[in-house]
Amino acid sequence: MRTFALILSLSLAACASPREICERDALREIRVLDALIVETRQTLERGYALRREPYSRPRLELCQGATIGEDQLGVNFCNTTQIAYRDRPVAVDLEAEARKLKSLKKKRKTAAREAARRLAACRRQYPEG
Numbered sequence: 001m002r003t004f005a006l007i008l009s010l011s012l013a014a015c016a017s018p019r020e021i022c023e024r025d026a027l028r029e030i031r032v033l034d035a036l037i038v039e040t041r042q043t044l045e046r047g048y049a050l051r052r053e054p055y056s057r058p059r060l061e062l063c064q065g066a067t068i069g070e071d072q073l074g075v076n077f078c079n080t081t082q083i084a085y086r087d088r089p090v091a092v093d094l095e096a097e098a099r100k101l102k103s104l105k106k107k108r109k110t111a112a113r114e115a116a117r118r119l120a121a122c123r124r125q126y127p128e129g
Contacts, residue, residue: 019122040100040101044097044101055084057084059082060080
């Protein structure tokens with residue numbers, strides 16, 4: 001599945017123009033900061049954070065049957081373990097979260113100015129879009 005996602009993302013990236021790639025790269029930090037700001041706001045509104053944690057669960061799958069020499073004996077069921085994720089509530093210092101939000105907003109203003117400069121450079125470098 002991971003290989004399929006990589007192939008798909010590479011094929012989609014191949015469809016993007018050089019200007020689109022340049023603009024996407026110019027906005028990368030803004031997207032990261034926006035996601036962190038949303039997450040921090042949600043933590044403050046809820047009053048607690050959510051920590052994503054893995055857990056294992058059994059899974060019954062169809063497996064290839066036993067092989068004796070060249071002969072395959074069919075299909076059977078086998079038990080496997082699947083890793084899944086769940087969000088667990090975690091206590092946080094809400095004052096620290098408020099300070100973090102303020103800092104992220106300040107950092108975003110600086111990043112927005114830099115992104116605007118980089119976007120203008122993309123437009124100069126690739127005028128035809």
